[in-house]
Amino acid sequence: MRMLGLTSIVLAAGLAFAAPVAAQAPAAAPAAPVTAPAAADDTAAPVADNATAPAVADPTLDASGMPLQAPSATVGQPQDGLYGLQEQVTPNGRTAHWFHDWILVPLITLISIFVLVLMIYVIIRYRRSANPVPSKTSHNVAIEIAWTLIPVLILVAIAIPSIKLLAAQFKPAPKEAVTLKAIGNQWFWSYEYPDHGGIQLTANMLKEKDQVPAGTRFRTDADGPRLLATDQRVVLPVGVPIRLITTAQDVIHSWAIPAFWIKLDAVPGRLNETSFIIEKPGVYFGQCSELCGARHAYMPITVEAVAPEVFARWVAAKGGKMPAVGTETTTAAAPAGNEADDTTNGTEGANVAVTNATAAPAVTNAPATANPAGAGNTGN
8 A cells, every 4th residue: 555655646746747848848839830931921022023023115105006106197108289209307318309409300490491492483483484495504513512511511510419419328327327127028028126136027008997807907097098007117216327228038129218218129138228317206108119019019118206215115115125335236137036148248337247137027916917918908
């Protein structure tokens, strides 16, 4: 009995000492998982914020994707009843317009009037009834000198400004010029900006509302006139030299904007180049001016001229980048994924290699740019 009582006392004492330890264990267990999730949340938050950075919006389009800048009815497009050339918005265009209006037209008018008066005088003065005995004079030195010398002087007066204008049209673009490569295709235009991250555009003519299926984009007055509006506008800065390079994929095309005084042939396998400066913001229209096939009349050109800061935002919206200040711009870089020709051409004044990359980019706006041959324009 004494041994049994002693054993009971020892067991009771052991249980008394073990109870506080067991009571403390459940309280300490949740401490570890409380602090660990907090540390993980603190480090994950900045990553989520950076992943959702907003994209740059296209400054030339509104929220619905329609162009913000509407064309002018009197600038950059044909006008009903217009007599003369379109208003020019480039230095060479203004010079050529002056040359046409103040030298060529007056000379043509004076020569035409002089020849008409001379013919009327000869008909009246030397008719049979007024001159029954014809003159036998065979030479007149004064008249022969006059009709040789006067045309020479007229040609010299025309040649001096004409040669100056011709040289200005083919003057090489400066280093800081914005390069635009226009590629003619049957029958649409594709474009590249090799100095701005290889931006690529494909421009097709916008059809009328009754020529496209329901839900497909069609031409509106905000896009431009009929047969001249395109689904993609070429965006260029105002007041900055533009280097235009043309080539073609299939046959000879011609990139022409009357308001710029530009008409440059696009020849397969070759590069043509010219330069110009747009002086006035606006929307300007042109067409292919070389007979290139059945749908030659349906490959228009639309250029939107904007301020340089707007152009920089447009480049960013297209996924490109502005070239660094002081760096030379390339003349025609081959875009990623295109196979360039083995032949390179040197450009005067640029000291850079020119790659004749003529592969057209894929059409991304399928509903708006689908342009099957003969579809929707048979009645135009």
